[in-house]
Amino acid sequence: xxxxxxxxxxxxxxxxxxxxxxxxxxxxxxxxxxxxxxxxxxxxxxxxxxxxxxxxxxxxxxxxxxxxxxxxxxxxxxxxxxxxxxxxxxxxxxxxxxxxxxxxxxxxxxxxxxx
Amino acid sequence: xxxxxxxxxxxxxxxxxxxxxxxxxxxxxxxxxxxxxxxxxxxxxxxxxxxxxxxxxxxxxxxxxxxxxxxxxxxxxxxxxxxxxxxxxxxxxxxxxxxxxxxxxxxxxxxxxxx
Numbered sequence: 663x664x665x666x667x668x669x670x671x672x673x674x675x676x677x678x679x680x681x682x683x684x685x686x687x688x689x690x691x692x693x694x695x696x697x698x699x700x701x702x703x704x705x706x707x708x709x710x711x712x713x714x715x716x717x718x719x720x721x722x723x724x725x726x727x728x729x730x731x732x733x734x735x736x737x738x739x740x741x742x743x744x745x746x747x748x749x750x751x752x753x754x755x756x757x758x759x760x761x762x763x764x765x766x767x768x769x770x771x772x773x774x775x776x777x
Numbered sequence: 778x779x780x781x782x783x784x785x786x787x788x789x790x791x792x793x794x795x796x797x798x799x800x801x802x803x804x805x806x807x808x809x810x811x812x813x814x815x816x817x818x819x820x821x822x823x824x825x826x827x828x829x830x831x832x833x834x835x836x837x838x839x840x841x842x843x844x845x846x847x848x849x850x851x852x853x854x855x856x857x858x859x860x861x862x863x864x865x866x867x868x869x870x871x872x873x874x875x876x877x878x879x880x881x882x883x884x885x886x887x888x889x890x891x892x
Contacts, residue, residue: 704885761827764822764825770820
């Protein structure tokens with residue numbers, strides 16, 4: 663089945679700086695890569711996603727890049743703000759996993775933005 | 778639009794007892810998923826319903842876990858008897874019909890503590 667590795671596990675940045683979180687996946691057939699943000703005590707919220715036919719996607723201060731050849735994808739947050747502090751999860755969806763709809767998640771990155 | 782809801786938000790039980798978690802998906806969503814996050818690790822897939830049918834239960838840890846979705850609306854996940862290693866946060870997610878978006882919408886989770 664699919665396996666997703668996520669790094670780093672913790673990341674501290676100064677407010678205004680950029681943050682980058684990286685994930686690798688194992689199944690070259692994986693075709694959907696969402697990123698979720700989970701603030702303390704709240705539900706995981708989808709913040710951006712990318713499909714395998716696209717190399718990069720941006721939404722205001724966040725962007726995701728996908729390198730299918732290397733099987734890795736990254737989340738980029740620019741001009742970080744204290745409210746960006748949360749746990750971020752990457753995930754991948756493989757057509758070879760069960761019903762082909764389950765998400766395989768990385769282990770999460772605790773991002774702390776220091777004021 | 779109401780999001781995915783879960784009940785209870787927290788549950789503390791003793792080893793050997795039974796606990797039932799409930800998930801109400803977004804109205805009209807045929808797909809319902811259960812996931813679990815244990816000890817700050819990755820969010821792991823448990824199973825997937827399409828309406829009332831189990832499409833994929835490859836992630837269920839063992840036969841102490843029983844999930845149902847009678848009528849294709851809300852779902853329950855019963856753990857009987859609970860063991861210490863079952864402690865964690867149980868998330869439910871839902872998504873529209875298979876022909877629609879891949880996006881999965883998560884509930885706030887149930888934090889289960891087995892003493």
